[in-house]
Amino acid sequence: MSAVSLTGVGKEFGPVTGPVPALTGVDLEIAVGEFVSLIGPSGCGKSTLLRLVADLEQPTTGTVEVAGKPARQARLDQDYGIAFQQAGLLEWRTVAENVELPLQIHGVAKAERRARVAELLELVGLADFWRSRPAQLSGGMQQRVAIARALARRPPLLLMDEPFGALDEMTRERMQAELLRIARESGAAVLFVTHSIPEAVVLSDRIAVLSPRPGRITEIVAGRRPSTGVDVDEVEDVRETTAFFEAVTAVREALRKGAAQ
């Protein structure tokens, strides 16, 4: 069973000014534990694609299945966790209470919640900040809280929409290494939207390159996700290999070709 299965997915927006196609004919399978990035020019519908998987939008054509179920059922069953570009933390809640939110909503007992939150904060390296308010944290720390929240219910799938888009380059690279470690430790599949080619290459098993609107997958490029190393230095080493540069070039060419078509 695939973590995500998209078949002939198309999406049109708005009957107001006549239907505007955003996505057309998208087929994509994501295996359990696999890391797949979506990359493409602005407005190509990569975020829309992620939102279709999350059942925040409904496809006009085709089917979206998550963990072998229709997307809506998967959402109701909480088969995925999601993180957006903005951390979207509730400012009146502490870090621990923000991470706890999905567990609280689904009626997990208090003692169990506390234990799981401690575990998650340990995982994202914020154990000492459980009592802080989001406004007291840096952008990178807020994003880690959001990732911990997305992982709270041990979802088999993590959906991420440019989660590091608003971070500076240094923080971003450290977060990428963190994410690789978290993905490996949790065993979750990841669908990751980005517009950074190096980011896609260093994180992904596969990179789906989308054409300009209406978006469709023009090419799948193999990424250079480190097979073992997950700490910052090892990820850093990947960035300096020839294979990394080759993959970056391959993605860039695929983007250019997609735009030219």
Added chain:
Amino acid sequence: MGGRVRTAATAVVAFVLLVALWELAKLVLPAAGVTLGDTRVLPRTDDAAMPHVWTVLAKLGDPEVAGAADPRTVGAAVVGGALFTLGLALGGLVLGGIAGVLLALLMQRFALAEKAVLPYVIASQTVPLIAIAPLVAGWGGKIAIAGWTWQPWASVMVISSYLAFFPIAVGMLRGLTAPADADVEMFRSLAAGWWTTLLRLRLPASVPHLVPAVRLAAAAAVVGAIVAEISTGTRGGIGRLIIEYAQSATGDPSQMYAAILGAAVLGLVAAGIVTLGELGLRRYRGPLA
């Protein structure tokens, strides 16, 4: 803590300045006031128009009716009336609060309800209170619930709530719709229903909008209660007292000013009660509150 002491000190200084300004006006300006041609630009400042502050304060200790068998002081009458009105205003605030919150929930839940109801909510405040007061009193007079017959104070409370519900309905609606789309989507992705989203997202997010709305509503409830007492002729409150004292004001205005002072203090007390209630909500007031 230091901030709160400073706030209190500022309030005291402002009060002293106000008193000083009043007395300064009496001292400096001509007793007959200032007229430009036929237009009076500044009021008379003699003791019949503007009594000294200490005269007003001293009046509080005088008996209400000179030589009466019941030696109730003006001060006691003002405090008693103010407490009576405070009770009605707080009752009106609670009633209006419930109505306002329910209306806001309805308007948030159903876009159609917002379109249908909001114009009437706004229009409701343009109807003069004086026009509604006798209507409410008239309708109320025909109501008897399970042996309980309508009392005049109930009319006052209802009219007071009519003013109080408005800021709460509008502030609450703004608050309920305050969460960003991304936050609402986060809750949707967590498979949270309307009720859970309301409880965990919309209500906490509405607090910064609700708090100033409740303060406005408290002030409006006090004004509403006083005006309602006057226009329905309800006895026992500060509104009635102001009218009674005003009728004898030509000879001695200090008694009327004493009642007005009572009404002003009443408003402050109502605002103070609301502020006390807000202390428990501080964590929802802002990022670092």
